[in-house]
Amino acid sequence: MSNRNDSVPHFWLHLFLVFMVLVTVYPILWVLTVAFSGQQALMFVDLPPDPSVLDRVRAVVPWPAQVSVQNFVDVFSQQPFGRWLLNSALVAAATTVMGVFLATTAGYAFSRFRFPGRRAGMMSFLISQMFPGTLTLVPLYIIIVQWLHLGSNYLGLILLYSTTAIPFCVWMLKGYFDTIPRELEESALMDGASPAVIFWKIILPLSKPAVAVTALFSFMTAWNEFILALTIMDQESMYTAPVGLRFFVGGFAEQQWGYFAAGSIVAALPVMALFLFLQRFLISGLTAGAVKG
């Protein structure tokens, strides 16, 4: 594309990019400012009754009137946010273990074996991705809460999250398993190894990168999920972090933006780091799934 160089001066490109960067980072700086302001208000500064333009500019610049970590301290000591984080962590960790187990075994079977129902099974996984979340939400609510009595219970959420992540993970892992040469397994078969041994001793160790990506993906999905958690977890002590954060600013009670901002930063930092580390794999997985869907 060197032929574009001479057409548009870099200055204008930089100008546009800088503008976009500002738009992109402003909300992030905003939440940082609210978090470090030490108060619950939406405003960074207290505006006088008849504010001048300068006052208003001051109210828009993302820098708090005084810098304080009080919100971070309070969100853990005054609010049950620590408990909510723990809930999220437990659910996400268990989801990861279960999701990876289910997805690796199924992905391996779809990759290595030819059996009646293979194609139907793979297609059904893909089609299930088309069900809108709320279509199964009502039945799932009835099943989990009213039939199984697993409302406000870790197990209910773990079961839901690990099954919703299955199709994507299975397809991703199948793609990876396909790239592992079969000769390795064939020689093991010659030596009399059973399929289970081959899977655990040969395939899984070779697929560490893909399994790691699947695990991180399952973890992130569970960590960030909002609707199911909102629907299933009724008791305040069983909220997950997303439901809890919304509780700070979504209800009819006084909105606590300081708690929300501080909590958001704590909840978002690990997944943002994970995401930036993972993005490459996720993008290839997503587009592969889309081409086939």
Add this chain to the structure above:
Amino acid sequence: MRDASVGRTVAGLITALVIGIGLMSLILGEARRTMTRSATEQNAVVTAAAAADVLARVRDDGGDLQAMTVALAAALPDLEQLRVIDASRRQLAASTHAADLEAGDFPQRLKREQKGWFDQAKELEAAHSTNVMEGKARKDEVLLRAVAADRLEVVLPLFDEDQVTGSVQAVTVAVLPADASGGLPGWIPVLAAALLLLGLLRLLPGGWPRFAAGLVVTAVALYLHASLGADTLTNTRLVGEQSVADHALDVSSALRGRPDVDADDLAVTRWNIDRFRVGRATFDDAGLVAVGRVEDGFDRDRGRFRQGAFVLSLLAVVFYYWVATGWARRTGTALVKHRSAYGFVVPAMIGMILLVFFPFFYGVLLSFFNKTLYNVNQPLYDLWVGFDNYVSIIADTGVVRTAEDGSRSINFQNFYWTLGFTILWTVSNVFIGTTLGLTLALILNVKELRFKPFYRIILILPWAVPNYITALIWKGMFHKQFGVINQVIQIGGGEPISWFDAWYTSFFAVLMTNGWLSFPFMMVIALGALQSIPNDLYEAARVDGAGRVQAFRFVTLPSLKPALVPAVILSVVWTFNMFNIIYLVSQGEPAGATEILITDAYKIAFEQYRYSYAAAYSVVIFLILMVYGIWQNKVTKATEGI
């Protein structure tokens, strides 16, 4: 069909009969147990009602309530304990319970730990006045519970004129109706007939005739069993009613002739009441059961059983087909041959079936009923409404409402408004996301542009932020009084905007939020595709004399297409289903105008608690998505090469 051997046909027949008849017998057994239980309960109610009648009359006459209570418990064979609560005086008026007798003479003041009895009487009083006020039977006026395996406690209101002033608690020994299972068990003649017909199979040629004969035998056997079952049910019901009538006569004769009992007290039909204290009129004063009336009242239950039997018969026929055509054998062989493969798939498949596919079909099923929060305990088959839910969603086309004064307004709750808004929302978002993402990708692909890694990592950030956090941040920034966006407007000298008071400003707010979080995806996809275009292509284009625009048109765009088309398809589905942004930022304000289909379905389910209506709504959403999916498949042929 060719290989419908005698052995397979017989195996199919036996499988079908075992499944069909077995499941039917389970249902029948359950239905008969329910009937026996309700007859037993009715017997307890009759005893309690007789006692309450006598006690109310004695109290009105100013007689000795405690003496009468003790006399009744001794006279009525199944009445074990009796207790009378006078709620208006907060007294325990009479009792036969040993603990109450030890506490002293009656009436006794109710103790703190006896408050439950007082509350119960008050509950009955409230139920009675509600029913009188509403003119219909809705609240239970007879309380019934099992206190032990064969002991039932009945609590009835005690009346003073038309006022409930207390309650009568009666503990009775269960009086069971006679066993109604007269005649042969239903399956014996069926099996005999089946075996007889089996002989015929040998005479028939293989293939279709033999298969059809087996099918006919299956169908006839199941039909016979179902009609015998329906008859048994009717019979059980009648026997149960007869037992209640006999019991009422027993109670009446136990009381007759006692000096402290009036002849007026002995109206057996008055004791035969349902849980709303409405007379059931299933037998007359002579204890003669009104067979016609009982059967009429039972028609619905029998119809329900017939429906169930029909469904089970279909299931049995499916199994017959499965086994008789040798399909089951092939399934079995495949299962054994590929057992390790199935072993690996089964855990994930079970999870998917239980928590994805079953809920999906259950959701579709629910959409044909009228299930709400208020009738969750009612059996589903009572709530069948057919396509009513769908009709009320689809057929209501009144998007524009005309008020009485002729002014027009939009009905934001209407399905077509929401659908239109959802499409507007999806198209605008995908357009913005794609244009912005593509532009940024083209810029970031310019060679020798400085700071590219820096720009790239910053511009990808919105994708990394969990979207519920993004949504809540923007909700804060759009706050009317304290939000920074209104501050910026005021710096420019404008008036603050109340963002969520008009649908178009509200739309702008959600659009802005979603645009912010969705462009990085497109940018990254497009950038990846751009970087994979080999430079030779541009060289070749230049050699061929193509200009800048032509190079873009004939080299860049076609190379982007394979990556961009799936990405656009994916983001259409994502945006269409983007629950969090709408639910958290605009919350549908104003008045549901900025609701998209999926948030609307959620609110119907979990704010209005109309589960079935929400299920139907979701099915409509699914159909829309499916039509879209089929259409885009046709357009892109994207399913090739699985």
